[in-house]
Amino acid sequence: MKTLSATFRPLYRQVRSMIERALEDGEWAPGEAIPSEIELASRFDVSQGTVRKAVQSLAAENLLVRRQGKGTFVATHTEEKASNFRFLRIRRNDGRAEYPKSRLVGLRRARASAEAARLLAVRTGDPVFVLRRVLEYGGVPAVLDEITLPAALFRGMTRERCAAYPGSMYGFFETEFGVRMLRADERLHAIAADAESARLLQVPVGTPLLAVERVAYTYGERPVELRRGLCTTRREHYWNALT
Amino acid sequence: MKTLSATFRPLYRQVRSMIERALEDGEWAPGEAIPSEIELASRFDVSQGTVRKAVQSLAAENLLVRRQGKGTFVATHTEEKASNFRFLRIRRNDGRAEYPKSRLVGLRRARASAEAARLLAVRTGDPVFVLRRVLEYGGVPAVLDEITLPAALFRGMTRERCAAYPGSMYGFFETEFGVRMLRADERLHAIAADAESARLLQVPVGTPLLAVERVAYTYGERPVELRRGLCTTRREHYWNALT
DNA sequence: CAGTGGTCTAGACCACATC
DNA sequence: ATGTGGTCTAGACCACTGG
Known part of the structure:
Protein backbone atom coordinates (compact mmCIF):
# COMPACT_ATOMS: atom_id res chain seq x y z
CA MET A 1 0.00 0.00 0.00
CA ALA A 75 -15.47 1.43 27.74
CA THR A 76 -18.45 2.29 29.90
CA HIS A 77 -19.16 4.72 32.71
CA THR A 78 -21.49 2.26 34.38
CA GLU A 79 -18.94 -0.15 35.78
CA GLU A 80 -15.78 1.89 36.12
CA LYS A 81 -15.15 1.45 39.79
CA ALA A 82 -11.84 3.02 40.71
CA SER A 83 -11.51 4.57 37.28
CA ASN A 84 -14.65 6.57 37.88
CA PHE A 85 -12.39 9.02 39.67
CA ARG A 86 -11.23 9.88 36.19
CA PHE A 87 -13.92 12.55 35.96
CA LEU A 88 -14.20 13.25 39.66
CA ARG A 89 -11.16 15.15 40.83
CA ILE A 90 -12.56 16.18 44.19
CA ARG A 91 -11.08 14.07 46.99
CA ARG A 92 -11.38 14.12 50.72
CA ASN A 93 -8.42 15.64 52.50
CA ASP A 94 -8.20 12.64 54.82
CA GLY A 95 -7.54 10.41 51.83
CA ARG A 96 -10.64 8.25 52.18
CA ALA A 97 -11.68 7.15 48.70
CA GLU A 98 -15.37 7.79 49.00
CA TYR A 99 -17.99 8.72 46.45
CA PRO A 100 -20.14 11.69 47.30
CA LYS A 101 -23.92 11.39 47.34
CA SER A 102 -25.67 13.39 44.66
CA ARG A 103 -28.81 15.38 45.43
CA LEU A 104 -30.75 17.02 42.62
CA VAL A 105 -31.78 20.58 43.43
CA GLY A 106 -33.25 21.63 40.13
CA LEU A 107 -33.83 20.88 36.48
CA ARG A 108 -35.17 23.42 34.04
CA ARG A 109 -35.34 24.11 30.35
CA ALA A 110 -33.61 27.26 29.19
CA ARG A 111 -32.05 28.90 26.16
CA ALA A 112 -28.32 28.81 25.59
CA SER A 113 -26.53 32.01 26.50
CA ALA A 114 -24.00 33.30 24.01
CA GLU A 115 -21.16 31.86 26.05
CA ALA A 116 -22.83 28.49 26.62
CA ALA A 117 -23.64 28.30 22.92
CA ARG A 118 -20.04 29.00 21.99
CA LEU A 119 -18.69 26.35 24.34
CA LEU A 120 -21.28 23.77 23.33
CA ALA A 121 -21.04 24.55 19.62
CA VAL A 122 -24.76 25.27 19.32
CA ARG A 123 -26.58 28.48 18.43
CA THR A 124 -27.35 31.16 20.97
CA GLY A 125 -30.88 30.61 22.19
CA ASP A 126 -30.96 26.92 21.34
CA PRO A 127 -32.82 24.92 23.99
CA VAL A 128 -30.76 23.46 26.80
CA PHE A 129 -31.37 21.70 30.07
CA VAL A 130 -29.89 23.24 33.16
CA LEU A 131 -29.46 20.76 35.95
CA ARG A 132 -28.34 21.65 39.43
CA ARG A 133 -27.19 19.27 42.10
CA VAL A 134 -25.27 19.13 45.34
CA LEU A 135 -22.60 16.54 46.11
CA GLU A 136 -22.31 15.57 49.74
CA TYR A 137 -19.79 13.62 51.77
CA GLY A 138 -21.43 12.09 54.81
CA GLY A 139 -24.36 14.47 54.54
CA VAL A 140 -22.13 17.54 54.35
CA PRO A 141 -22.41 19.53 51.09
CA ALA A 142 -19.14 19.88 49.21
CA VAL A 143 -19.95 20.70 45.60
CA LEU A 144 -22.71 22.66 43.88
CA ASP A 145 -22.87 21.75 40.21
CA GLU A 146 -24.73 23.54 37.44
CA ILE A 147 -24.80 21.36 34.34
CA THR A 148 -25.87 22.67 30.93
CA LEU A 149 -26.84 20.17 28.23
CA PRO A 150 -28.02 20.65 24.66
CA ALA A 151 -31.66 19.61 24.76
CA ALA A 152 -31.43 18.03 21.32
CA LEU A 153 -29.17 15.29 22.68
CA PHE A 154 -31.05 14.66 25.91
CA ARG A 155 -34.66 14.21 24.80
CA GLY A 156 -36.90 12.98 27.57
CA MET A 157 -34.80 14.34 30.40
CA THR A 158 -36.90 14.71 33.51
CA ARG A 159 -36.32 15.44 37.15
CA GLU A 160 -37.66 11.99 38.02
CA ARG A 161 -35.34 10.03 35.76
CA CYS A 162 -32.44 12.12 36.95
CA ALA A 163 -33.19 11.52 40.60
CA ALA A 164 -33.97 7.85 40.07
CA TYR A 165 -30.69 6.89 38.38
CA PRO A 166 -28.44 5.23 40.94
CA GLY A 167 -24.97 5.61 39.39
CA SER A 168 -22.82 8.44 38.16
CA MET A 169 -24.00 11.28 35.95
CA TYR A 170 -22.02 10.04 32.98
CA GLY A 171 -23.38 6.54 33.50
CA PHE A 172 -26.82 8.14 33.37
CA PHE A 173 -26.05 10.00 30.14
CA GLU A 174 -24.62 6.87 28.58
CA THR A 175 -27.44 4.48 29.51
CA GLU A 176 -30.40 6.80 29.14
CA PHE A 177 -29.37 9.03 26.26
CA GLY A 178 -26.56 7.22 24.47
CA VAL A 179 -24.23 10.15 25.07
CA ARG A 180 -20.74 8.94 25.92
CA MET A 181 -18.29 11.36 27.52
CA LEU A 182 -14.75 10.68 26.40
CA ARG A 183 -12.71 13.54 27.71
CA ALA A 184 -13.06 16.98 29.25
CA ASP A 185 -11.21 20.24 29.78
CA GLU A 186 -11.39 22.13 33.03
CA ARG A 187 -10.56 25.67 34.12
CA LEU A 188 -10.33 26.53 37.77
CA HIS A 189 -10.80 29.82 39.52
CA ALA A 190 -11.10 30.84 43.15
CA ILE A 191 -14.16 32.93 43.96
CA ALA A 192 -16.16 34.05 46.95
CA ALA A 193 -19.47 32.33 47.76
CA ASP A 194 -22.53 34.41 46.88
CA ALA A 195 -25.76 34.25 48.85
CA GLU A 196 -27.30 31.32 47.02
CA SER A 197 -24.27 29.09 46.80
CA ALA A 198 -23.49 29.88 50.42
CA ARG A 199 -26.94 28.70 51.37
CA LEU A 200 -26.79 25.49 49.36
CA LEU A 201 -23.26 24.68 50.48
CA GLN A 202 -23.98 25.73 54.06
CA VAL A 203 -21.02 28.08 54.35
CA PRO A 204 -20.83 31.80 55.16
CA VAL A 205 -21.24 34.22 52.30
CA GLY A 206 -17.80 35.19 50.99
CA THR A 207 -16.19 31.82 51.75
CA PRO A 208 -13.50 31.11 49.14
CA LEU A 209 -14.70 28.42 46.76
CA LEU A 210 -13.11 26.52 43.93
CA ALA A 211 -14.95 27.27 40.70
CA VAL A 212 -14.47 24.43 38.23
CA GLU A 213 -15.64 25.02 34.66
CA ARG A 214 -15.78 21.92 32.54
CA VAL A 215 -16.47 21.27 28.89
CA ALA A 216 -16.89 17.55 28.18
CA TYR A 217 -16.59 16.00 24.74
CA THR A 218 -17.93 12.93 23.00
CA TYR A 219 -16.77 11.31 19.75
CA GLY A 220 -15.28 13.64 17.19
CA GLU A 221 -14.36 16.23 19.78
CA ARG A 222 -17.98 17.37 19.92
CA PRO A 223 -18.74 19.26 23.15
CA VAL A 224 -21.89 17.95 24.83
CA GLU A 225 -21.76 19.15 28.40
CA LEU A 226 -20.95 22.40 30.11
CA ARG A 227 -20.52 22.24 33.83
CA ARG A 228 -19.78 24.75 36.52
CA GLY A 229 -18.94 23.38 39.93
CA LEU A 230 -18.50 25.36 43.13
CA CYS A 231 -16.51 23.41 45.71
CA THR A 232 -15.80 24.08 49.33
CA THR A 233 -12.24 23.02 50.09
CA ARG A 234 -12.28 22.79 53.82
CA ARG A 235 -12.54 19.03 53.94
CA GLU A 236 -11.88 18.35 50.27
CA HIS A 237 -9.45 19.30 47.54
CA TYR A 238 -9.04 19.08 43.81
CA TRP A 239 -6.47 16.51 42.85
CA ASN A 240 -4.30 16.44 39.77
CA ALA A 241 -1.27 14.56 38.48
CA LEU A 242 1.30 16.24 36.23
CA THR A 243 2.89 13.53 34.14
CA MET B 1 13.66 -17.28 28.38
CA ALA B 75 14.26 14.69 28.02
CA THR B 76 15.33 18.04 29.35
CA HIS B 77 13.60 21.00 30.97
CA THR B 78 15.95 23.44 29.27
CA GLU B 79 14.57 23.28 25.77
CA GLU B 80 10.97 22.18 26.19
CA LYS B 81 9.24 25.05 24.52
CA ALA B 82 5.52 24.40 24.31
CA SER B 83 5.84 21.33 26.47
CA ASN B 84 7.11 23.47 29.32
CA PHE B 85 3.47 24.11 30.07
CA ARG B 86 3.52 20.56 31.35
CA PHE B 87 4.43 21.83 34.80
CA LEU B 88 2.84 25.24 34.49
CA ARG B 89 -0.92 24.94 34.60
CA ILE B 90 -1.66 28.59 35.12
CA ARG B 91 -2.91 30.19 31.91
CA ARG B 92 -4.16 33.61 31.01
CA ASN B 93 -7.92 33.84 30.68
CA ASP B 94 -7.57 35.57 27.32
CA GLY B 95 -5.82 32.51 25.95
CA ARG B 96 -2.52 34.16 25.18
CA ALA B 97 0.21 31.54 25.62
CA GLU B 98 2.68 33.61 27.56
CA TYR B 99 5.28 32.70 30.12
CA PRO B 100 5.21 34.68 33.34
CA LYS B 101 8.28 36.50 34.55
CA SER B 102 9.75 35.13 37.77
CA ARG B 103 10.93 37.45 40.53
CA LEU B 104 12.78 36.01 43.51
CA VAL B 105 11.53 37.45 46.79
CA GLY B 106 13.48 35.35 49.24
CA LEU B 107 15.75 32.37 49.83
CA ARG B 108 16.53 31.05 53.27
CA ARG B 109 17.78 27.94 54.97
CA ALA B 110 15.38 26.30 57.36
CA ARG B 111 14.55 23.01 59.02
CA ALA B 112 11.92 20.70 57.65
CA SER B 113 8.62 20.84 59.47
CA ALA B 114 6.99 17.52 60.30
CA GLU B 115 4.67 17.86 57.34
CA ALA B 116 7.37 18.95 54.89
CA ALA B 117 9.57 16.09 56.10
CA ARG B 118 6.78 13.60 55.52
CA LEU B 119 6.07 14.82 52.02
CA LEU B 120 9.75 15.04 51.07
CA ALA B 121 10.64 11.72 52.72
CA VAL B 122 13.32 13.29 54.91
CA ARG B 123 13.56 13.59 58.68
CA THR B 124 11.87 16.35 60.62
CA GLY B 125 14.40 19.09 61.20
CA ASP B 126 16.58 18.17 58.23
CA PRO B 127 17.96 21.23 56.47
CA VAL B 128 15.95 22.60 53.59
CA PHE B 129 15.97 25.64 51.37
CA VAL B 130 12.84 27.74 51.27
CA LEU B 131 12.59 29.82 48.16
CA ARG B 132 9.91 32.37 47.49
CA ARG B 133 9.11 33.99 44.22
CA VAL B 134 6.39 35.89 42.41
CA LEU B 135 5.26 35.11 38.88
CA GLU B 136 4.06 38.10 36.91
CA TYR B 137 2.23 38.54 33.63
CA GLY B 138 3.07 41.89 32.09
CA GLY B 139 4.28 43.22 35.41
CA VAL B 140 1.13 42.15 37.27
CA PRO B 141 1.70 39.56 40.01
CA ALA B 142 -0.28 36.38 39.55
CA VAL B 143 1.37 33.66 41.61
CA LEU B 144 3.25 33.61 44.88
CA ASP B 145 5.29 30.42 45.20
CA GLU B 146 6.98 29.00 48.26
CA ILE B 147 9.31 26.19 47.27
CA THR B 148 10.86 23.82 49.79
CA LEU B 149 13.89 21.77 48.75
CA PRO B 150 15.99 19.23 50.65
CA ALA B 151 19.31 21.04 51.17
CA ALA B 152 21.25 17.81 50.66
CA LEU B 153 20.28 17.73 47.00
CA PHE B 154 20.78 21.43 46.29
CA ARG B 155 24.25 22.16 47.64
CA GLY B 156 25.50 25.59 46.68
CA MET B 157 22.06 27.13 46.22
CA THR B 158 22.30 30.89 46.50
CA ARG B 159 20.03 33.82 45.87
CA GLU B 160 22.41 35.02 43.16
CA ARG B 161 22.44 31.79 41.16
CA CYS B 162 18.70 31.59 41.49
CA ALA B 163 18.14 35.10 40.23
CA ALA B 164 20.74 34.76 37.49
CA TYR B 165 19.30 31.65 35.83
CA PRO B 166 17.35 32.68 32.75
CA GLY B 167 15.06 29.70 32.15
CA SER B 168 12.49 27.76 34.13
CA MET B 169 12.91 26.59 37.68
CA TYR B 170 13.14 22.94 36.65
CA GLY B 171 15.69 23.84 34.00
CA PHE B 172 17.66 25.49 36.79
CA PHE B 173 17.43 22.41 39.02
CA GLU B 174 18.46 20.16 36.16
CA THR B 175 21.44 22.17 34.92
CA GLU B 176 22.77 23.42 38.23
CA PHE B 177 22.04 20.54 40.57
CA GLY B 178 21.43 17.52 38.40
CA VAL B 179 17.95 17.11 39.86
CA ARG B 180 15.46 16.10 37.18
CA MET B 181 11.75 16.47 37.86
CA LEU B 182 9.76 13.74 36.20
CA ARG B 183 6.25 14.08 37.52
CA ALA B 184 4.25 15.80 40.22
CA ASP B 185 1.04 15.58 42.20
CA GLU B 186 -1.02 18.64 43.01
CA ARG B 187 -3.80 19.42 45.45
CA LEU B 188 -5.85 22.55 45.07
CA HIS B 189 -7.76 24.53 47.65
CA ALA B 190 -9.46 27.89 47.63
CA ILE B 191 -8.39 30.20 50.44
CA ALA B 192 -8.56 33.86 51.38
CA ALA B 193 -5.48 36.03 50.97
CA ASP B 194 -3.75 36.88 54.24
CA ALA B 195 -1.92 40.15 54.84
CA GLU B 196 1.41 39.12 53.42
CA SER B 197 0.22 37.32 50.30
CA ALA B 198 -2.21 40.15 49.67
CA ARG B 199 0.68 42.57 49.76
CA LEU B 200 2.91 40.54 47.44
CA LEU B 201 0.09 39.78 45.02
CA GLN B 202 -1.28 43.32 45.22
CA VAL B 203 -4.82 42.28 46.03
CA PRO B 204 -7.09 43.13 48.96
CA VAL B 205 -6.80 40.97 52.07
CA GLY B 206 -9.44 38.25 51.88
CA THR B 207 -9.37 37.92 48.10
CA PRO B 208 -10.08 34.30 47.14
CA LEU B 209 -6.90 32.62 45.93
CA LEU B 210 -6.13 29.27 44.42
CA ALA B 211 -3.75 27.39 46.72
CA VAL B 212 -1.79 24.81 44.76
CA GLU B 213 0.26 22.30 46.73
CA ARG B 214 2.70 20.31 44.67
CA VAL B 215 5.01 17.41 45.42
CA ALA B 216 7.41 16.76 42.55
CA TYR B 217 9.27 13.51 42.03
CA THR B 218 12.49 12.44 40.37
CA TYR B 219 13.67 8.93 39.40
CA GLY B 220 12.39 6.11 41.57
CA GLU B 221 9.39 8.12 42.74
CA ARG B 222 11.61 10.05 45.14
CA PRO B 223 10.02 13.36 46.18
CA VAL B 224 12.45 16.27 45.82
CA GLU B 225 10.34 19.40 45.80
CA LEU B 226 7.47 20.70 47.83
CA ARG B 227 5.74 23.76 46.48
CA ARG B 228 2.88 25.91 47.61
CA GLY B 229 1.54 28.41 45.15
CA LEU B 230 -1.04 31.09 45.78
CA CYS B 231 -2.66 32.27 42.57
CA THR B 232 -4.97 35.13 41.86
CA THR B 233 -7.54 34.02 39.32
CA ARG B 234 -8.87 37.31 38.08
CA ARG B 235 -6.89 37.29 34.87
CA GLU B 236 -5.62 33.71 35.04
CA HIS B 237 -6.92 30.23 35.67
CA TYR B 238 -5.65 26.74 36.35
CA TRP B 239 -6.04 24.50 33.36
CA ASN B 240 -6.49 20.75 33.34
CA ALA B 241 -7.44 18.05 30.86
CA LEU B 242 -9.37 14.95 31.92
CA THR B 243 -8.48 12.18 29.50
C1' DC C 1 -9.18 -27.44 26.60
C1' DA C 2 -9.73 -23.48 23.32
C1' DG C 3 -9.70 -18.63 22.83
C1' DT C 4 -8.18 -14.17 24.19
C1' DG C 5 -4.69 -10.62 24.55
C1' DG C 6 0.63 -10.10 25.54
C1' DT C 7 5.42 -10.86 24.27
C1' DC C 8 9.25 -11.68 21.24
C1' DT C 9 11.55 -12.31 17.03
C1' DA C 10 13.22 -11.48 12.19
C1' DG C 11 12.92 -9.17 8.20
C1' DA C 12 11.24 -5.89 4.77
C1' DC C 13 10.18 -1.50 3.66
C1' DC C 14 8.83 3.62 4.51
C1' DA C 15 9.41 8.47 6.16
C1' DC C 16 12.53 11.69 7.76
C1' DA C 17 16.96 14.12 8.67
C1' DT C 18 21.56 14.90 7.48
C1' DC C 19 25.59 14.78 4.83
C1' DA D 1 23.88 7.70 0.40
C1' DT D 2 23.39 6.60 5.10
C1' DG D 3 21.36 6.19 9.48
C1' DT D 4 17.50 7.13 12.42
C1' DG D 5 12.91 5.99 14.10
C1' DG D 6 8.07 4.31 12.18
C1' DT D 7 5.19 0.84 9.96
C1' DC D 8 3.80 -3.68 8.55
C1' DT D 9 3.99 -8.51 8.26
C1' DA D 10 4.19 -13.52 9.66
C1' DG D 11 4.90 -16.71 12.95
C1' DA D 12 6.00 -18.73 17.46
C1' DC D 13 5.18 -18.93 22.02
C1' DC D 14 3.46 -17.21 26.77
C1' DA D 15 -0.01 -15.72 30.32
C1' DC D 16 -4.65 -15.41 31.53
C1' DT D 17 -9.67 -16.72 31.52
C1' DG D 18 -13.44 -19.67 31.44
C1' DG D 19 -15.93 -23.78 30.12
Missing part, protein backbone atom coordinates in the same frame (compact mmCIF):
# COMPACT_ATOMS: atom_id res chain seq x y z
CA LYS A 2 1.81 3.05 -1.27
CA THR A 3 0.89 6.63 -0.51
CA LEU A 4 2.30 10.03 -1.29
CA SER A 5 4.26 11.73 1.42
CA ALA A 6 1.81 14.60 1.83
CA THR A 7 -1.10 12.22 2.28
CA PHE A 8 0.75 9.64 4.33
CA ARG A 9 -1.35 8.08 7.02
CA PRO A 10 -0.28 4.83 8.67
CA LEU A 11 -2.49 1.83 8.13
CA TYR A 12 -3.14 1.39 11.81
CA ARG A 13 -4.45 4.96 11.92
CA GLN A 14 -6.92 4.17 9.22
CA VAL A 15 -7.95 0.99 11.00
CA ARG A 16 -8.30 3.00 14.18
CA SER A 17 -10.63 5.43 12.45
CA MET A 18 -12.76 2.59 11.19
CA ILE A 19 -13.06 1.06 14.63
CA GLU A 20 -13.82 4.48 16.06
CA ARG A 21 -16.55 4.95 13.50
CA ALA A 22 -18.04 1.58 14.41
CA LEU A 23 -17.98 2.57 18.09
CA GLU A 24 -19.67 5.86 17.34
CA ASP A 25 -22.29 4.08 15.26
CA GLY A 26 -23.01 1.84 18.22
CA GLU A 27 -22.02 -1.36 16.47
CA TRP A 28 -21.00 -2.68 19.89
CA ALA A 29 -22.73 -1.50 23.06
CA PRO A 30 -20.82 -0.04 26.02
CA GLY A 31 -19.49 -2.84 28.19
CA GLU A 32 -19.70 -5.36 25.33
CA ALA A 33 -16.73 -7.13 23.81
CA ILE A 34 -15.64 -6.10 20.35
CA PRO A 35 -14.43 -8.79 17.92
CA SER A 36 -11.07 -10.42 18.60
CA GLU A 37 -7.91 -9.10 16.98
CA ILE A 38 -7.92 -11.95 14.49
CA GLU A 39 -11.48 -11.23 13.41
CA LEU A 40 -10.79 -7.52 13.05
CA ALA A 41 -7.64 -8.27 11.10
CA SER A 42 -9.58 -10.33 8.60
CA ARG A 43 -12.39 -7.76 8.47
CA PHE A 44 -10.01 -4.91 7.64
CA ASP A 45 -7.64 -7.11 5.68
CA VAL A 46 -4.54 -6.19 7.65
CA SER A 47 -2.23 -8.13 9.91
CA GLN A 48 -3.05 -8.82 13.53
CA GLY A 49 -0.18 -6.57 14.60
CA THR A 50 -1.70 -3.60 12.82
CA VAL A 51 -5.07 -4.18 14.44
CA ARG A 52 -3.31 -4.43 17.76
CA LYS A 53 -1.70 -1.03 17.31
CA ALA A 54 -5.04 0.51 16.40
CA VAL A 55 -6.83 -1.09 19.33
CA GLN A 56 -4.11 -0.21 21.79
CA SER A 57 -4.21 3.43 20.84
CA LEU A 58 -7.96 3.43 21.45
CA ALA A 59 -7.43 1.68 24.77
CA ALA A 60 -4.81 4.29 25.69
CA GLU A 61 -7.47 6.96 25.26
CA ASN A 62 -9.97 5.00 27.33
CA LEU A 63 -12.39 4.29 24.49
CA LEU A 64 -11.69 0.57 24.85
CA VAL A 65 -10.62 -1.63 27.73
CA ARG A 66 -8.43 -4.66 27.10
CA ARG A 67 -8.45 -7.66 29.39
CA GLN A 68 -5.97 -10.41 28.81
CA GLY A 69 -7.59 -13.77 28.26
CA LYS A 70 -11.06 -12.23 27.97
CA GLY A 71 -11.19 -9.75 25.15
CA THR A 72 -11.46 -6.07 24.34
CA PHE A 73 -14.47 -4.18 25.62
CA VAL A 74 -16.20 -0.91 24.86
CA LYS B 2 11.24 -19.07 30.71
CA THR B 3 10.00 -17.70 33.98
CA LEU B 4 7.60 -18.77 36.68
CA SER B 5 4.22 -17.18 36.65
CA ALA B 6 4.64 -15.44 39.97
CA THR B 7 7.91 -13.86 38.86
CA PHE B 8 6.89 -13.11 35.31
CA ARG B 9 8.23 -9.85 34.01
CA PRO B 10 8.31 -9.13 30.30
CA LEU B 11 11.70 -8.71 28.68
CA TYR B 12 10.95 -5.20 27.53
CA ARG B 13 10.21 -4.25 31.13
CA GLN B 14 13.61 -5.47 32.19
CA VAL B 15 15.23 -3.61 29.32
CA ARG B 16 13.27 -0.53 30.31
CA SER B 17 14.60 -0.78 33.85
CA MET B 18 18.16 -1.03 32.57
CA ILE B 19 17.75 2.04 30.39
CA GLU B 20 16.12 3.87 33.28
CA ARG B 21 19.06 2.96 35.49
CA ALA B 22 21.47 4.28 32.89
CA LEU B 23 19.49 7.53 32.71
CA GLU B 24 19.52 7.88 36.46
CA ASP B 25 23.26 7.23 36.52
CA GLY B 26 23.72 10.03 34.02
CA GLU B 27 25.20 7.81 31.33
CA TRP B 28 23.66 10.24 28.82
CA ALA B 29 23.19 13.90 29.63
CA PRO B 30 19.82 15.65 29.33
CA GLY B 31 19.29 16.75 25.75
CA GLU B 32 21.78 14.19 24.42
CA ALA B 33 20.92 11.31 22.12
CA ILE B 34 20.94 7.82 23.55
CA PRO B 35 22.27 4.95 21.40
CA SER B 36 20.15 3.82 18.47
CA GLU B 37 17.70 0.98 18.80
CA ILE B 38 20.06 -1.37 17.02
CA GLU B 39 22.91 -0.56 19.37
CA LEU B 40 20.74 -0.97 22.43
CA ALA B 41 19.41 -4.25 21.07
CA SER B 42 22.89 -5.61 20.75
CA ARG B 43 23.90 -4.23 24.14
CA PHE B 44 21.01 -5.92 25.93
CA ASP B 45 21.01 -8.90 23.60
CA VAL B 46 17.36 -8.63 22.63
CA SER B 47 15.60 -7.87 19.37
CA GLN B 48 15.13 -4.36 18.09
CA GLY B 49 11.38 -4.67 18.61
CA THR B 50 11.84 -5.33 22.30
CA VAL B 51 14.11 -2.32 22.69
CA ARG B 52 11.54 -0.27 20.84
CA LYS B 53 8.81 -1.24 23.29
CA ALA B 54 11.03 -0.32 26.23
CA VAL B 55 12.04 3.01 24.72
CA GLN B 56 8.52 3.90 23.73
CA SER B 57 7.21 3.33 27.22
CA LEU B 58 9.90 5.68 28.54
CA ALA B 59 9.01 8.22 25.86
CA ALA B 60 5.34 7.92 26.85
CA GLU B 61 6.32 9.00 30.37
CA ASN B 62 8.38 11.89 29.08
CA LEU B 63 11.75 10.52 30.19
CA LEU B 64 12.86 10.28 26.57
CA VAL B 65 11.94 12.14 23.41
CA ARG B 66 11.91 10.34 20.06
CA ARG B 67 12.48 12.18 16.81
CA GLN B 68 12.09 10.30 13.56
CA GLY B 69 15.21 10.40 11.45
CA LYS B 70 17.28 11.92 14.25
CA GLY B 71 17.32 9.66 17.24
CA THR B 72 16.08 9.30 20.80
CA PHE B 73 17.03 12.00 23.29
CA VAL B 74 17.10 12.36 27.04
